Amino acid sequence: MSRRITPASRRSLLRGIAIAMLAAIFLAVPEAWATAPICENGATASPTMFAPRSVPAKMILDLSWLVWGICFGIFLIMEGLIILCIFKYRRAKDDDTEAPQIYGSNPIELAWTIVPTLIVFVLFLVSARTIFEIEKTSAPEGSLEITVIGHQWWWEFDYPEYGFVTANELHVPATRDGKRVPIYLTLESNDVIHSFWVPQLGGKTDVVPNHINHLWLEPTMTGTYVGQCAEYCGTQHANMLITVVVHPEEEFEKWVAHQKTEAVDDDTVAVGRDLFQRTACINCHTIRGTVANGTFAPDLTHLMSRSVIGSGVVSNTADNLAIWVYDPQILKPGCRMPSMKLTKKDVTEIVQYLLTLK
Amino acid sequence: MTALDHSGNPLRAKATFLGRMHEWVSTADHKKLGVMYVTTGLLFFLIGGLEATMMRWQLAVPDSSLLSPSDFNRLFTMHGTTMVFLVGMPILLGVANYIIPMQIGARDLAFPRLNAFGFWLFLFGGLLLYFSYFGAQGLYGMGSSPDVGWFAYAPLTERTYSRGHSTDYWILGLLVSSFGSIATGINLITTILTMRCPGMTLMKMPVMVWVMLIDAILIMIAMPPLAAAQVMLLFDRLMGAHFFDVQGGGSAILWQNLFWFFGHPEVYILILPAFAYVSEIIPVFCRKVIFGYPLMVAATVSIGFISLGVWVHHLFALGLSPMVNTIFMGSTMLIAIPTGLKMFNWVGTMIGGKIRFDTPMLFSTGFLALFLIGGLTGVMLSVVPFDWQVSDSYFVVGHFHYVLFGGLVFAIFAAIYYWFPKVTGKMLSETLGKWQFWLLFIGFNLTFGPMHVSGMLGMPRRIYTYHADRGWELWNMLSSIGVLVQIAGVTFFVWNVIQSLRKGKDAGADPWDGWTLEWATTSPPPEYNFEEIPKVYSCRPLWDLKHPEDPDWKYE
Numbered sequence: 001m002s003r004r005i006t007p008a009s010r011r012s013l014l015r016g017i018a019i020a021m022l023a024a025i026f027l028a029v030p031e032a033w034a035t036a037p038i039c040e041n042g043a044t045a046s047p048t049m050f051a052p053r054s055v056p057a058k059m060i061l062d063l064s065w066l067v068w069g070i071c072f073g074i075f076l077i078m079e080g081l082i083i084l085c086i087f088k089y090r091r092a093k094d095d096d097t098e099a100p101q102i103y104g105s106n107p108i109e110l111a112w113t114i115v116p117t118l119i120v121f122v123l124f125l126v127s128a129r130t131i132f133e134i135e136k137t138s139a140p141e142g143s144l145e146i147t148v149i150g151h152q153w154w155w156e157f158d159y160p161e162y163g164f165v166t167a168n169e170l171h172v173p174a175t176r177d178g179k180r181v182p183i184y185l186t187l188e189s190n191d192v193i194h195s196f197w198v199p200q201l202g203g204k205t206d207v208v209p210n211h212i213n214h215l216w217l218e219p220t221m222t223g224t225y226v227g228q229c230a231e232y233c234g235t236q237h238a239n240m241l242i243t244v245v246v247h248p249e250e251e252f253e254k255w256v257a258h259q260k261t262e263a264v265d266d267d268t269v270a271v272g273r274d275l276f277q278r279t280a281c282i283n284c285h286t287i288r289g290t291v292a293n294g295t296f297a298p299d300l301t302h303l304m305s306r307s308v309i310g311s312g313v314v315s316n317t318a319d320n321l322a323i324w325v326y327d328p329q330i331l332k333p334g335c336r337m338p339s340m341k342l343t344k345k346d347v348t349e350i351v352q353y354l355l356t357l358k
Numbered sequence: 359m360t361a362l363d364h365s366g367n368p369l370r371a372k373a374t375f376l377g378r379m380h381e382w383v384s385t386a387d388h389k390k391l392g393v394m395y396v397t398t399g400l401l402f403f404l405i406g407g408l409e410a411t412m413m414r415w416q417l418a419v420p421d422s423s424l425l426s427p428s429d430f431n432r433l434f435t436m437h438g439t440t441m442v443f444l445v446g447m448p449i450l451l452g453v454a455n456y457i458i459p460m461q462i463g464a465r466d467l468a469f470p471r472l473n474a475f476g477f478w479l480f481l482f483g484g485l486l487l488y489f490s491y492f493g494a495q496g497l498y499g500m501g502s503s504p505d506v507g508w509f510a511y512a513p514l515t516e517r518t519y520s521r522g523h524s525t526d527y528w529i530l531g532l533l534v535s536s537f538g539s540i541a542t543g544i545n546l547i548t549t550i551l552t553m554r555c556p557g558m559t560l561m562k563m564p565v566m567v568w569v570m571l572i573d574a575i576l577i578m579i580a581m582p583p584l585a586a587a588q589v590m591l592l593f594d595r596l597m598g599a600h601f602f603d604v605q606g607g608g609s610a611i612l613w614q615n616l617f618w619f620f621g622h623p624e625v626y627i628l629i630l631p632a633f634a635y636v637s638e639i640i641p642v643f644c645r646k647v648i649f650g651y652p653l654m655v656a657a658t659v660s661i662g663f664i665s666l667g668v669w670v671h672h673l674f675a676l677g678l679s680p681m682v683n684t685i686f687m688g689s690t691m692l693i694a695i696p697t698g699l700k701m702f703n704w705v706g707t708m709i710g711g712k713i714r715f716d717t718p719m720l721f722s723t724g725f726l727a728l729f730l731i732g733g734l735t736g737v738m739l740s741v742v743p744f745d746w747q748v749s750d751s752y753f754v755v756g757h758f759h760y761v762l763f764g765g766l767v768f769a770i771f772a773a774i775y776y777w778f779p780k781v782t783g784k785m786l787s788e789t790l791g792k793w794q795f796w797l798l799f800i801g802f803n804l805t806f807g808p809m810h811v812s813g814m815l816g817m818p819r820r821i822y823t824y825h826a827d828r829g830w831e832l833w834n835m836l837s838s839i840g841v842l843v844q845i846a847g848v849t850f851f852v853w854n855v856i857q858s859l860r861k862g863k864d865a866g867a868d869p870w871d872g873w874t875l876e877w878a879t880t881s882p883p884p885e886y887n888f889e890e891i892p893k894v895y896s897c898r899p900l901w902d903l904k905h906p907e908d909p910d911w912k913y914e
Contacts, residue, residue: 046829047816049747060743067741071734078701078730085708086723089644090715098905099712103913104650112702113653113695120691127741128684134743135680152519187677192514193610195675195750199816203746206676209513209604211611213677226828230675230750230818232507234514235427238821312825334427 150194167298198227235334241312262289272353395452438508463555483535490527512602543577632769644711717791728764753813784862801843
């Protein structure tokens with residue numbers, strides 16, 4: 001079958017394939033994140049580890065390039081050898097003799113034991129250093145501490161320093177050269193194991209019931225970053241999304257001041273408010289300043305300051321809210337909030353009320 | 359005992375259908391059990407593949423609503439469980455069952471009836487698991503098949519979060535079949551240690567026998583902790599114990615440690631047989647003795663040893679202390695060294711050979727090329743900070759499919775093409791085999807290559823849908839297209855087997871000009887394997903016979 005292929009044409013074919021493979025691998029990856037579209041809820045790019053926006057994420061990427069380089073080098077050498085064998089040591093058509101029998105060679109075998117050992121040793125030392133740098137067992141100095149609580153299938157963010165609780169959207173200030181603000185998250189779970197992962201801000205850390213974990217982030221650029229739960233946690237694992245909004249310092253302080261306030265009390269939506277307070281809503285949801293003080297579901301005090309509902313399943317618009325209040329199972333099948341069997345009119349009234357919770 | 363014809367084969371033509379059924383069901387012959395293991399494994403492979411196809415169909419486009427979330431979750435749970443416990447395990451046990459006694463010149467395994475017992479436990483364990491589709495319709499209709507993922511992390515498996523009986527079916531199905539595996543493991547160890555033919559010292563065993571010995575030892579060490587953990591979980595679910603029930607003070611971390619103390623050696627239990635098959639096939643098709651036999655054996659033993667001490671690398675994101683993470687990063691990187699050695703020695707065998715690219719060799723070469731990638735991404739994943747980014751993402755899905763599909767499944771196909779003539783007396787078609795290889799090779803890379811990219815772009819595994827705005831569309835579409843190509847490849851295989859069984863070329867005793875003892879007897883072999891127990895002087899007894907002027911034992 002290979003009679004008409006000359007060694008020269010074989011070599012050029014080989015070279016062509018090699019170049020094409022290299023190009024594909026080198027171009028595809030950066031291309032993927034550079035061209036990722038702006039998404040609906042305002043995030044800037046695909047949640048890729050190649051566009052780090054935080055100190056630990058950058059450290060991980062720097063180490064990853066080294067790992068990539070080493071592994072890619074080994075890949076090229078080994079695949080090259082295999083391809084070489086395929087072409088060079090293919091049996092000639094009518095050669096029925098046996099190949100010379102070589103049982104082994106101590107110097108060669110010793111060499112290819114020692115070289116990988118050395119590579120592994122170097123890789124181990126470099127990586128170990130990064131582990132100890134990133135995995136902080138106590139809060140770094142001057143850090144903002146936030147407690148993250150994983151629920152099936154949404155996130156609760158507790159700001160003990162400021163005394164309020166919010167959901168699904170984590171707001172943090174950006175760190176600056178003059179004033180570093182590390183974010184030190186305490187991770188707890190209310191039910192099963194989840195995992196907090198926003199690739200552009202850092203690696204993932206599991207959120208485990210009966211076990212407290214910590215995660216250090218230190219965003220260096222403002223913007224909206226997306227991530228999601230990375231440990232399978234049940235039916236709606238796919239829609240347990242995370243949005244992190246990184247503000248400039250002053251903007252963050254404004255946001256905090258607003259979140260600290262109690263809910264707006266607007267008499268024009270009294271019908272909706274009374275409906276909300278008469279139905280089961282208040283057993284699960286809190287709206288500070290009213291009788292609603294449930295803690296099983298997201299705090300709604302400043303619902304309209306958030307861009308998404310259902311932990312990111314849809315954007316936070318009046319229409320989506322109406323569908324959600326009518327029957328959450330339409331938008332997020334399997335989620336823990338049941339349909340309250342409200343009439344269309346009641347739904348409209350409640351949504352009118354929710355829309356005032358700026 | 360059935361009547362035998364002149365070459366020692368049972369007289370099948372005269373047997374009635376019921377008679378033949380009875381013969382298969384009641385057999386304790388290692389060859390029949392081997393065939394049943396592999397056939398059942400391949401059938402489950404088709405089912406598991408179908409499950410994967412449905413998942414890829416759902417994920418081909420963003421915001422797809424083809425499958426409901428719970429259906430999708432059931433599919434990936436069943437896909438993973440099936441492929442590991444009902445495809446990988448039975449095929450590796452089946453091939454070992456058939457080939458090992460013949461390679462060591464024995465007439466059967468040490469405990470033939472225990473062997474049959476092991477097979478039936480496996481089969482009914484598998485059926486029990488699949489019966490959940492009918493039988494687990496529990497409270498609130500939340501039954502049906504298990505939906506907790508193949509590693510079933512507590513407390514998701516506790517009664518609070520997993521109503522109905524689907525998780526109970528998962529536990530019991532695997533418990534039953536893992537007892538079967540333990541039994542067969544013990545059987546293999548005993549056989550290899552006590553039933554070798556005269557002259558076959560430990561260092562004169564074929565590489566495959568060595569590898570399967572270590573594999574069986576790993577089965578014996580790793581399976582019992584899983585069984586124990588499953589019994590504990592069963593206590594939690596059915597009797598209100600609190601081992602993993604966090605609401606009652608149990609520990610979610612305990613399950614992860616117990617599971618992966620089984621789970622990681624299990625990965626090596628699955629990949630070692632792949633090493634075994636290619637270690638047999640590559641030398642024969644390169645017409646060259648395996649390079650560095652003692653080092654191969656040493657590497658196998660050290661892989662077995664180290665693989666028992668790396669399980670925490672599945673838990674790098676669990677929030678263990680930096681010191682624990684560092685230690686297990688070290689042990690994980692360490693295992694790359696013996697694995698790399700094997701890779702070098704296989705390539706070393708090819709260098710200077712006269713390679714015949716028949717289908718078994720084609721699949722073995724495919725194994726080398728693909729397993730290399732899986733191995734290297736494995737080294738990358740051992741780097742804890744990198745793992746923090748990509749663990750539980752599609753990168754990991756890509757990685758372990760390169761190991762278990764590109765590695766194990768390609769090696770299994772190599773083994774099937776290699777030993778099918780021995781088992782049936784018929785050759786598989788080379789043309790169809792080559793079609794199958796290229797379709798599978800292209801389809802495989804198209805499916806699992808892009809997964810590395812989508813993982814690094816932040817796509818977690820086990821999500822039933824994703825939004826259109828995350829830059830994952832292209833990669834998922836490519837993955838799904840690749841599945842179609844793979845299906846075409848597998849279709850060629852099924853067609854090839856059916857065709858060759860009906861009118862394949864006669865194989866003769868030794869179609870590949872092989873060197874180990876299984877090629878010294880007829881194809882298919884008689885029930886007692888060898889008329890006379892052979893006596894060997896080296897690792898390659900048939901080489902010595904074929905080349906009396908230059909036998910191996912002169913050099914060993």
